[in-house]
Amino acid sequence: MAEANEAVAAVDWNRLFHAHGPATDTPRYLQALVSDDDAAVAAAYQHLWSAVLRPGTVWPATPPVARILATLIHDPRLGAGDETIRQGLLVFLRAVGKAVAVVERIAPVRESAYPSDASVTGAWLGAYLTADEEDRAALCTHPARDLVLRRAVVDCFDLLPELLDQVKPFLTHPSPAVRSCAVAAIGTLARHPAAAPDRPALIHAFEQAVRATDDIREHAALLIGIGELGGTPRAWLTDPRPGVRGCAALAPTLADDPAAIDVLVALSRSPRAFDRAFAPMLAPPAYRLMSLPQFEGTPRWALIDTVCARVADFERIATGALAVVPLAFRMAPCPDLGPFLEVAFADGWPTPDAVTPAQRALVAAVGEHDELWDPDNAYRQATLTDLGLPDDRERWQALGRPPVFRDHSGVWLPDGLRGLRLRPMRWVGAERTDPAFAGKIVSRTAAAFSAGADNGPQAARITIQSDLTFTLTVEGRGLPPSRRDGEPFALTEMFTGLSTGQMPHLQFGINAAYCSAVSVRSWFDGRVYAQEFIDLAPLGPVEDIGATDRSGFEVIFTLDSQWLPADAVIPRSLGTG
Incomplete structure (x- = not known):
């Protein structure tokens, strides 16, 4: 620990402060990072994010801390053996780079940070560092504070x-997780003008690494x-894995590329699937929502923000807007629905005679969801007010009310199975808010695959796994993984479309339309095939996971808890096995 102690001791912490005040407490936290005390390491890591870089703001203590951390990340004792601390410090260095990504305006910041008369800032700093908490709060309004913070930026x-x-x-670290975090850090640190000559070589190294890794998160x-x-990662826009082609399409150099925009539009139809796209398709539950170090918040927010920035035609992205309505107004500004609303109502709130069919569909969905209209929901109020939209449910309901048409020219529906959510009575025999809705899905599934149904000699059973999850297991003929030997439909198509249009397999598509997740295993021609879907989107191609002497298939359906009312539940009595 000697090197860490020397680096820390070389800094005059009495002349520095962070988000919470004088930085005299920071040395012990830095030293704790290379101790063998797990609790002390955790407290030190929290101090970095809560005080040294909060909220995305650099402070006078940030530069020396960043320099010390850049040395500590090489120390094998870091984190008491917990490699996630090393990963976290790399992400911290990325955040430092992002916080000062002011290349175009660094010159005026530098000039203003060092006025000819430095006595003003020196006097203010001395007063601030010796003041009590109440007096420090008052000193925060002094203009000298802004100059001191600008120096920290510089x-x-x-x-x-x-x-x-x-x-x-x-x-070149042996851990793909550490390598991924290093890539994330380099993505912001290399924006400095001095790094410009290094960028082509770094891009080439990254491209070579993409081709070498089999880790989807690193990829x-x-x-x-x-x-x-x-760089321009156009070559990966056709990758079968949604997380890979989506991250390629996010590249700023592909902002006007039609193929990249098509990728983003397609992925935006099932935004939650992008959240799940960075772990292997059959990963254990604890690993399914692994994100990337470059994303701030859930991955779908980056997807939504980008597609809405690049596509001005709302009808093209309206399906995605409907998909996130149940997730809306949980913070402000709303990162799920807010960007879609901004595109949909770029010209303001429309009059009834000017509203487009796609706008009306979105307005109706927002107005219909009781869960969004809690009178105390300040997030909704702030989001709608900032966008210049009414925070009045009756106005949303009135504008969303469908007019009477002589034909279908004024009707807009989401593509494919996504439109089934707008007509649950037709497909399930119950409205979304009907307490019997979840049970009807299960009952119709059991009826479709029961003995006597037109599906051959198969034995089916229903198992209720939880309030909104049930399993259909069928012993008999499995589901073909592809269209081969004259098969009319393959596994993927059965859960993303309405299959042959007849029972029993028509029920797959109907069920999937109301599910947040579907997991399929098929025992077909001596092999086990598997595939998973989130909001109708496959997380990857069908996988062959081994040999079997079994025939049949198993499907786990998880009904969408965000779309259904909070009290929705599948009656346990509907289980048949």
């Missing part, structure tokens, strides 16, 4: 090339890194 900016050199060696992180460095 100092961090000047430090970026040094940090970049310290991070580069981790591109996707590298593609985002290529985009952040100014």
Whole structure:
């Protein structure tokens, strides 16, 4: 621990502060990072994010801390053996780079941060560091504080090339998770002008690494890194894995590329599937929502924000808007529905005679969901007010009320199975809010696959797994993984379309339309095939996972708890096995 102690001791912490006040407490946290005390390591890590870089703001303590961390990430004692601490510090260095990504305006910031008369800032700093908490709060309104914070920005900016050199060696670390975090850090640190000559080589290294790795999370992180460095990962737009092709399409250099926009539009129809796209398709539940170090928040927010920035035609992305209505107004501004609303109502709230069919469908969906209209929901109020839209449910319901048409010219429906959610009575025999809705799905599934149904000699059973999850197991003929030997439909098509249009397999598509997740295993011609879907989107191609002497299939349906009312439940009595 000697090197860490020396680096920490070389800094005059009495002249620095962070988000919570004087930084005299920071040295012990930095030293704790290389201790063998798990609790102390955790507290130190929390201190970095809550005080040294909060909220995405650099402070006078940030530059020396970043320099010390760039050394500590090489220390084998870091984190008391917990490699996630090393990953977290790499992401912290990325955040430092992002916080000072002011390349175009660093010159005026530098000039204003160091006025000719430095006595003003010196006097303010001395007063601030010796004041009590109440007096410090009053001093925060003084203009000198802004000058001191600008100096922190300049100092961090000047430090970026040094940090970049310290991070580069981790591109060859044995852990894919550490390599991914190093890629994320380089994506912001290399924006410094001094790193411009290095970017082509870094892009090439990232492209080579993409081709070498079989880790989907690293694969996707590298593609985002290529985009952040100014590269063009067009070659990966056709990858069968949604997380990979989606991260390629996010590249800024592909902002006007029709193929990249098509990828983003298609993925935006099932935004939650993008959240699940960075773990192997059959990963255990604990690993299914693994994200990438470049994403701030859930991955779908980056997808939604980007597609809405690139597509001005709302009808083209309206299906995605309907998909996130149940997720809306849980923070402000709303990252799920807000960007869609901004595109949909770019010209303001429409009059009844000017509203488009796609706008009306979205307005009707928002107005219909009781869950969105809690009178105390300040997130909804703030989001709608900021967008210039009414925070009046009756106005949404009135505008969303369908007019009487002589034909279907004024009607808009989401593509494919997604339109079934707008007509649950037709397909399930119950409205969304009907307490019997979940049970009817299960009953219709049991009826479709019961003995006597036109599906051959098969034995089916229903198992109720939880309030909204049930399993259909059928012993008999499995589901073909592809269209071969004259098969009219393959596994993927059965859960993303209405199959042959007849029972029993028509029920697959109907069920999937009301599910947030579907997991399929098929025992067919001596092999086990598997595929998973989120909101009708396959997480990847059908996988062959081994040999079997069994015939039949098993499907786990999880009804969408976000779309259904909170009290929705499948009656346990509907289980048949």
